[in-house]
Amino acid sequence: MDLQLKGKRALVSGGSRGIGKAIARVLAEEGVDVALLARDAAQLSATAAELAAATGRRVVGVAGDTTDDELTHRAVAEAVQQLGGPMHILVNAAAEPGGFAAPPTLEQIGAEQFHREMDTKVMGYIRCAREVVPGMRAAGWGRIVNISGLAARQSGSTLGSMRNVAVAALTKNLADELGPAGIQVSVVHPGLTRTERTGPLIAERARQQGISEAQVEAQMAAGNSIRHLVDAEEVAFVVAFLCSPRSRAINGDAIAVGGGTPRAIHY
Numbered sequence: 001m002d003l004q005l006k007g008k009r010a011l012v013s014g015g016s017r018g019i020g021k022a023i024a025r026v027l028a029e030e031g032v033d034v035a036l037l038a039r040d041a042a043q044l045s046a047t048a049a050e051l052a053a054a055t056g057r058r059v060v061g062v063a064g065d066t067t068d069d070e071l072t073h074r075a076v077a078e079a080v081q082q083l084g085g086p087m088h089i090l091v092n093a094a095a096e097p098g099g100f101a102a103p104p105t106l107e108q109i110g111a112e113q114f115h116r117e118m119d120t121k122v123m124g125y126i127r128c129a130r131e132v133v134p135g136m137r138a139a140g141w142g143r144i145v146n147i148s149g150l151a152a153r154q155s156g157s158t159l160g161s162m163r164n165v166a167v168a169a170l171t172k173n174l175a176d177e178l179g180p181a182g183i184q185v186s187v188v189h190p191g192l193t194r195t196e197r198t199g200p201l202i203a204e205r206a207r208q209q210g211i212s213e214a215q216v217e218a219q220m221a222a223g224n225s226i227r228h229l230v231d232a233e234e235v236a237f238v239v240a241f242l243c244s245p246r247s248r249a250i251n252g253d254a255i256a257v258g259g260g261t262p263r264a265i266h267y
Contacts, residue, residue: 003244006031009083010243011076013037013066013128014094016047018195019147022232023091026240028055035079035087036061037128038094058083066094066124067116076131086135089243092128093147095121095163097197103157114159121163122170129174133183142183143243146171150191150258153266164189168254175252184251186242191258192220194231224259 010027014020015036024034028051036051036059038044044061052059060082064075080086096117104113125146136142148171151157152164171187178185202220206213221229235257241247242255256266 001246003030003240003246005240005244008032008088008243009035009085010089010091011035011037011079011087011128011132012091012093013124014147015091016040016043016061018093018097018197019190019193019232019235020091020093021047021051022195022236023093023147023239024059025051025055026233026236027089027091027243028052028057028059030240030244031057032089032243033058033083034060035083037064037066037075037079039063039065066127067119069127072124072127073131076128080135086139087132088136088139088142090128090132090142090144091147091239091243092125092144094124094128095147097195103160106158109158117159117163118166122166125167125170133178136178136183137181140182141245142178142181143247144174144178144183144185145239145242146185146187147239148187148189148254150189150256150261152189152254153256153261153264171254172252179251184247186247186250186252187254188235188239188242189254189256189258190235191224191230191256191261193235193258194229198229221259223262225262226259228259230257230259 010032012024015024016038041063048059048061062075062078064071146167148164148167151160168187175185202213202216205216221227238257
C-alpha cells in the first residue's frame with residue numbers, strides 16, 4: 001500500500017533514540033523529510049546522519065527542550081527553516097520511557113517529580129502542537145500522533161498511568177477541536193517495547209537470575225498475548241499509517257501496540 005507520504009515534512013520529538021527514532025526511520029523510508037527534536041545535540045547529530053544515510057531522505061536534528069516554551073518555539077522554527085516549510089506531521093514521543101525502574105510508592109511521590117512527569121509528556125506535547133498547528137491549518141491538512149503507553153489502561157505506576165491517561169484526554173480534545181480544519185490526532189499506546197536499551201537490560205537480568213538471555217526475553221514477552229517482545233519498528237509501522245492520508249477514518253482514538261493485553265476488553 002502506498003501511504004501517500006512522499007514529500008511530507010514531519011517533526012518527531014524524542015526522535016534521537018528509542019521508539020521516536022524508529023518512527024523517524026520508517027517515516028523517512030516512506031519518503032518523508034524529518035526533523036528530530038531532542039535535548040542532546042550530539043546524539044541528535046549522530047541519529048540524523050544515520051537515518052539520512054540509511055533512507056536517502058533529508059533528516060535533521062534540532063536541539064530543544066519541550067519543557068520550555070521558548071526553546072520549543074526556537075526548535076520548531078529551526079525545523080521549518082531546515083526542511084523548507086511548515087510541518088505536515090507531528091509525532092510527540094519526547095518522554096522518559098517507563099518500565100525500566102520500580103515506580104515510586106505514594107510516600108515517594110513528590111511535587112517536583114509529579115510536575116516533571118506531566119510537564120514533559122503532557123505540556124511538552126501541547127507546546128509542540130501549538131507550534132505546528134498554525135502551519136497545518138493554513139495547509140488544511142495535518143496529522144498529530146501522540147505516543148502514550150499502556151500504563152493508561154492499568155495500575156502499577158501512579159505517575160505513569162496519570163501522564164498517559166492525560167495524553168489520551170489531550171488527544172481526544174485536540175481531535176475534536178482540530179478535525180474540522182483537516183488535522184487529525186491519534187494516540188498510540190506501546191507496551192513493553194524492544195529498543196536499544198533492551199539488550200543491556202536483558203543481559204543484566206540474565207546475569208542476576210543465572211538464566212539465558214532467551215529465557216529472560218521469554219519472561220518479558222509472556223505479558224502479551226502474542227508471546228513476542230514487540231520491536232520499536234513494529235510500533236513505527238502503525239504510527240506511519242496514522243500519519244498518512246490513508247488514516248482519514250481515524251481521529252481521536254487510541255491504538256494499542258503492545259501485542260495484546262491478555263484478558264482485557266476495551267471497547
